[in-house]
Structure formats: structure tokens, C-alpha cells
Amino acid sequence: MSTKTSRLPKRYHDAVVKWSETYLPDYPLLLENWERFFPKDPKFDLCAYREMGMCEEIECGALKGKLKFMRSGEMEPEQAGHLLGAIRAQASTEFGSIQQHQLTLSRAQEEEDQFWILRMMAEELRHGYQMLHLLAEDDWEAVSDESSDDMIEQILAMRTGSHILGAFNIEFDSFADSIVFCAVIDRVGKYQLSMQKISAYKPMAESMPQMLREEAFHLTAGVVPLRRWMARAAEGSPYITVDDMQRTLNKWIPRGLEMFGDERGGGTNVRYGLKPMKNAEAQEKYYREVEKVIRDLNVRYLRARLPELSSQEALDLLDSLEREHGTERGVAWDDLLRMPDIRFFRRRGVPAFQMVGQQGETYDDVDAYLKHLEDQLPGPYRAGRDYRQYVELLREVAAGDKVADAAAHELPALSRVGGVCPCSRAVRWVAGDDAPAGNGAERSGSAALGD
């Protein structure tokens, strides 16, 4: 099995480089320090990788066993439309996350954490590049009113607030967002890339392996600092507390769950051979995996707080605290991280706008639920527009003025405004000042990486 390396046509390549100068200004710093932090690793290269020698036949769905498609024009229009939606959404997430991380990158306390995130950002740039490569290499005009030129230009012009998926429209408030985002939201990315590795569209399938390899490090860039923070919190560090981490997890895990798409959907992607799992199945696996991450973080905390415990004793203590929710050996259940209920703080999918608390308790009164959220979410996040929109919609749903499904698809009115995008000749899309966070694609039902 070998890898083929290629680059975008010069005008697109230059547009991505220009984009990085705006949104990834520390890229030269990464290259200058590469040997220091990543001494044995090959230097970063902005290019598209395709894995050769992958499965030639469609691996699931109605066309299972037939040869994979090399061009979108060979596909059923609806099938190609779903594929195109996935490519655009994936591209948007890659570029969007860089814009989010850039906000807080300089606030890292540890240089190593900072350079891990910086490398991760450069790799996300490459992943976005990889998706643009798919758009540029094929002719999509049969399934889209927009040319590849226009689509690439739109993606490069997106900013936090106008990306396709909700999780990428939420601004980071602290470096804890950066770390938790890697551990939680990039994990959704891992699932999506793994599923797309079997895509009936061969160029998509071939694009996934290298992205997946790099994604493994992105998760590590989140999980390892979290583990260290838990140990320090147990030792009484004055910097980051378990409560800070809990609130940040509560902010992101619900958004991660929603990235899989509505729990009732996903069948179309399976039928078309684009992904092997429906949304609910993938979401459930993801939820269990994040649960394991949180359990491991709690073990790290217990071992640091009670160094006399053996590994098995720490696990037994954790089991007991999870079961009884009490206090043992001076450690309270509340001292530890808790996995949010799958319905907590949701605004899309089956549990959208249900008033379910962090531990699954239900609320009838909006104000009581909002008081609960006040105790569960980070203060700076609650002061932002994303949360305000949620609260306004929740009140409307609770009052019976709006059904949850309609509220879930409430959108910002994107407006085309003057301004030059990084690839030069166009206008850009931004969320209007009076618009709630979200985006146009969510209105059209592409609110997630599922269908």
C-alpha cells in the first residue's frame, strides 16, 4: 500500500496559504520549532495524500459489491448530493476549528501543550486542503448550482458563526476549550473519517487513511493535557479545577453528540454506501468512548489524590463512588468528572430542547433548568451569543410557541456582505449581527456530518 501526494492547482493552493496567513499566523513559528518538539517526525507539508491499494468495491448499502465511483457524475444525483454535502461539511469543520483554536492558542500555560495544538492546527489545515482537493478534482456542477470555484471560495470565506456545523460556530473562551475540543470534538472527527474510509466514492475513501492517522494525535493532544490537569487538580493546583474541566466538557459533549446528526437518520448514507453506520449507532459508540475517557481521567485524579491506592483499588473506589454518589476516603463523587446524560443541553436530534439535567434529572420549569445550566456551563460561554440563542429558543419551545424540531432548525440569516475573501475575487458570508449563531446549511438539513 502506498500514498500518492498531490497539490491543489496553484490558485487554490495560494488561496489556502493566504488563508493560513490570516487564521494560522503562528504557522512559521511551528516550522521554526519543529525539530525541538517533534524531532524525529517528517516536516509538515501542505498537500493532499491519497492511499493507494484500497478496496475497489462498494462495502455497504444497496450497491454493495459493485465497483466504487471515481467521479461524482457516475453516481445517482441524490447520492452525489449527499457526498458533496459531507465533503463541504468536512472542509468547513477543518478550517473552522483552526479559527477557533487561534483565539486561545497563546493562552496555554505549557509550551508543549501549545505546540501540540499548533501542530494539530496545521494538520487540520491539511485536512481542509484535502477536502478542497476533492472539490477541485471533480466536476460537481451536475449536482450543485455552484462551481468548484464558488464552493472553495465559500469555504475559505467561512468564519466562526457561519460554518456548516454548530460546534464550529462556538467561540473558544479559554485554552481549556482548546484541549477539551481536541478530546471530544476531534473524536467525532475520528468516527466520521473512519466511516468515510469505506465511501463508495473512491477519492473520498482514499483521502481518509492519512487524515485518520493524524487525527489520532489530535485526540492525544486533548487527552494527555486533560490527564495532567486532573492530576494537578488532585494535588491542589491553583490553576485549573475539576469543576472548570467539567463545565467545559458539559459545553462540548452535547455539541459532539449532535455532530452525528439526528438519531433517527443516517440510513441514506448507509444505503448509498457512503458510511457503514447509521447516526444513532455511531453516536452510541462515541458516547461510550467519551465515557471511558472520563473514567480514565477520574482514575488519574484518584491515583494522584490517594497515591497509596493500587490501580485495582482506585478502580474499585471509582466504581463505589459512581454507584453510591457518596464520599469515601475523603473523596466525594462531586470531586470527580461526570459524563453528562446523553439528553443534557441538547438542541438537535431526538432530545432537542428537552430539559434534562447533567445527570439525567428532568425539569418542568424553564427558569429552574436555566439555573441548573448556570451551575453546569462555563460563565464566559453563557455570556455569549450561542447560549443566548439557545435560551431564547428554549423559552419558545417550553411556552409551546415553537416545536422542538423547528427550533432546532432556527438559523442565522446569513447575508452576503462586501469584503474580500482570502482567495481574492469575492464577497464573503458572515452571520449578520442580529442573527443567531448557526448557518444556512443547517436550515437545509445538513446540520451534522450524518444525514
Place this chain on the structure above:
Amino acid sequence: MPEIEIRNLEDTDIGDIVALDETIGGAYRPEVWERRIGYYLRRDPECSAVAESDGRVVGFMLGEVRSGEFGLEEPAGWIEVVGVDPEVRGGAIGRRLAEAMFEAFRRRGASSVRTLVYDSVPDVASFFRSLGFEPEPLTPLIKNL
């Protein structure tokens, strides 16, 4: 014995590997494994494998493909860290892990696999010999500073 699955190393394995290392060596070394696993995941997650049984890691083998060291220009797979839970030893887990690694190394273009073993742990040397490893005319040297 429950079914054992061999799969690529993941970030979620750190806790289990820390515990397994403690079982084998008696020392709790989370920082060591956070750093090491971070390294191998960054290098290539497909070149390190774990054995999972009933949701728990019971064995691991970490490695990578490298070239250009000591004049060894050909890309070679390196197996650098091995650990198997003493409770499941004898179940060919080490062999299965190694076979998964060999396959990953082959896919990366390696035509040989290398490792170093301490004379003080002959069991490990025997294990590698049983997999077809042979001594090489290359002597590791060290000078303490």
C-alpha cells in the same frame, strides 16, 4: 478466556497501559506512558497494536518504521515496547500483536523488523526468536557519563 481483539493503539488505551505496566513492573508511571503513547500515536498509530479483552487492554506492542540510523538506510520496522498481562500469557497474544505489527510495517514499506533485548531478560529474547528474529552482527555500546 474471553475473545481477544488485536487493534491499533488509541488515546483511550493510556489508562489501561499505565495499569498493565504497573502490574508487570510494579511502578506507577502515568507521565512516562502519556509521553510515550503520545509519541507513537503521533508517529503512526497503525504501527502500534494492543490486545483487548472484555473492554480492557491485556497486551500492547509499540513501534514505528524508521530509516537512516546507524547507516541502516532501508526502512525498518522497530518494535520498541512490549507488555502482556501475566494472567493471559501463554495465549499467543504476543505473537498475534507481533503479526499485526509486521503487517503494518510491510504496508509502510519496511522489509525487516528490528528490536533490542536485554540479556538479563532471556524470556523476551526467546519470544522474539520464536517469531523468527535472529541475532545481528551489531553490538550495542554504552558509556556512562
